[in-house]
Amino acid sequence: xxxxxxxxxxxxxxxxxxxxxxxxxxxxxxxxxxxxxxxxxxxxxxxxxxxxxxxxxxxxxxxxxxxxxxxxxxxxxxxxxxxxxxxxxxxxxxxxxxxxxxxxxxxxxxxxxxxxxxxxxxxxxxxxxxxxxxxxxxxxxxxxxxxxxxxxxxxxxxxxxxxxxxxxxxxxxxxxxxxxxxxxxx
Amino acid sequence: xxxxxxxxxxxxxxxxxxxxxxxxxxxxxxxxxxxxxxxxxxxxxxxxxxxxxxxxxxxxxxxxxxxxxxxxxxxxxxxxxxxxxxxxxxxxxxxxxxxxxxxxxxxxxxxxxxxxxxxxxxxxxxxxxxxx
Numbered sequence: 001x002x003x004x005x006x007x008x009x010x011x012x013x014x015x016x017x018x019x020x021x022x023x024x025x026x027x028x029x030x031x032x033x034x035x036x037x038x039x040x041x042x043x044x045x046x047x048x049x050x051x052x053x054x055x056x057x058x059x060x061x062x063x064x065x066x067x068x069x070x071x072x073x074x075x076x077x078x079x080x081x082x083x084x085x086x087x088x089x090x091x092x093x094x095x096x097x098x099x100x101x102x103x104x105x106x107x108x109x110x111x112x113x114x115x116x117x118x119x120x121x122x123x124x125x126x127x128x129x130x131x132x133x134x135x136x137x138x139x140x141x142x143x144x145x146x147x148x149x150x151x152x153x154x155x156x157x158x159x160x161x162x163x164x165x166x167x168x169x170x171x172x173x174x175x176x177x178x179x180x181x182x183x184x185x186x
Numbered sequence: 187x188x189x190x191x192x193x194x195x196x197x198x199x200x201x202x203x204x205x206x207x208x209x210x211x212x213x214x215x216x217x218x219x220x221x222x223x224x225x226x227x228x229x230x231x232x233x234x235x236x237x238x239x240x241x242x243x244x245x246x247x248x249x250x251x252x253x254x255x256x257x258x259x260x261x262x263x264x265x266x267x268x269x270x271x272x273x274x275x276x277x278x279x280x281x282x283x284x285x286x287x288x289x290x291x292x293x294x295x296x297x298x299x300x301x302x303x304x305x306x307x308x309x310x311x312x313x314x315x316x317x318x
Contacts, residue, residue, distance in 0.1 A: 019233030021223070028222050032215065037208035044205070050218055057222045061229045125204055142191075143198040145208060149190055164191060171194060178200055 009073045017064055028057050031074065034145075035081045038155070041140040042085035052088045056081045075154040082155040120178065127177045135170035142167050 009030075015023035035056050040049040059080055067076055128136055134156065141147045141155075142163075149167070153160040210218070 017233065019230045021230050024226060024230060025219070025223060028219055032218060033210055036210055036218070040208045050214065053218055054222050054225060058225055058229065061226055121204055124200055128204070140201065140205070143194050144201050144205065146193065161188065167191060171197060174197055178197065
C-alpha cells in the first residue's frame with residue numbers, strides 16, 4: 001500500500017492537469033487497485049464496484065483543480081472513492097447479500113468440517129450484516145484491505161481514535177461468532 | 187485506543203472466505219482502464235485546449251485569500267486618503283472642504299477647495315499667472 005501512496009505524484013498530477021493522457025493512464029494504473037478495494041468493500045458487488053471505480057477517476061479529473069498539490073494525493077483520492085461508493089450504495093439501494101458466496105462453500109474440506117464452516121460462514125455473514133454500517137466498513141477496510149486507522153479516518157471524516165473504537169466493537173461481535181469454529185479446529 | 191491495533195489475521199481470513207478477495211484480475215484491470223480511458227477522452231481534451239488561467243493555477247486556500255487581500259488593500263486606501271501629502275496641506279484642504287460642505291465658504295474658497303491653490307499650480311507659476 002505504501003508503494004502507491006509514496007509515488008512521486010506532484011509532477012504526474014501536474015501533467016494530468018495539463019490534459020496529458022499518458023499521465024492520467026499512469027495515475028489510474030497506480031491507484032486503481034486500492035480504489036477498487038475501497039469501493040468493493042462499500043458496495044459488496046464486483047460489477048457495481050467496477051462501474052463506480054470508473055466514476056471515481058472521472059470525478060478526479062473534474063475535481064483536480066481543487067486538489068491542493070502540497071498534500072498527499074492518495075487520501076484525497078480515497079475520500080472521493082468512499083463518498084462515491086457510499087452515494088452509489090444509497091442511490092441503487094443494493095440488496096444486502098444474505099447468500100453465502102460460492103468461494104466459501106467449495107473448500108475441499110471433509111464433509112463435517114465443510115458443514116461447520118458453512119454454518120459459521122452463515123452466522124458470520126449475518127453478524128456482519130447486523131453491524132452498524134460504519135463498523136462493517138471499518139473492519140473490512142482495516143482487517144481485509146490493510147488500511148491504517150488514520151487512512152480510514154481520512155476517508156470517513158472521523159478521528160483515527162474513533163475508527164479504532166469502532167474496529168474494537170466490530171471485532172468483539174464478529175469474534176463471538178467465530179469462536180465455535182476455533183474450538184472445532186482444536 | 188492510541189495504539190494502532192494488530193491485524194486480526196483469523197478474522198481477515200474468515201471475512202475473505204465470506205466476501206471474496208478484492209484483487210483485480212488482469213482482464214478486469216484492462217477492462218476498467220480501457221473504459222476510463224474512453225470516458226476521460228473529452229475531459230482531457232478540454233484540459234489541453236483551455237490551459238488554466240493564472241487564478242486557477244493558484245491552488246488551495248490561496249485562491250480564496252486573493253479577493254480578501256484585495257479588499258483589505260482597498261479598505262486601507264480608503265481609511266488613509268491623505269497618506270503621502272504634507273500635513274499642512276491636508277489640514278488646509280480638509281478645513282476648506284469643511285467650510286464648503288458647511289456652506290460657509292466664500293466663492294474663492296470653493297474654487298480653491300475644488301482646484302487647489304494657484305501657487306501650487308506649476309504651469310500657472312511658469313507662465314506668470316497668464317495661463318489660458
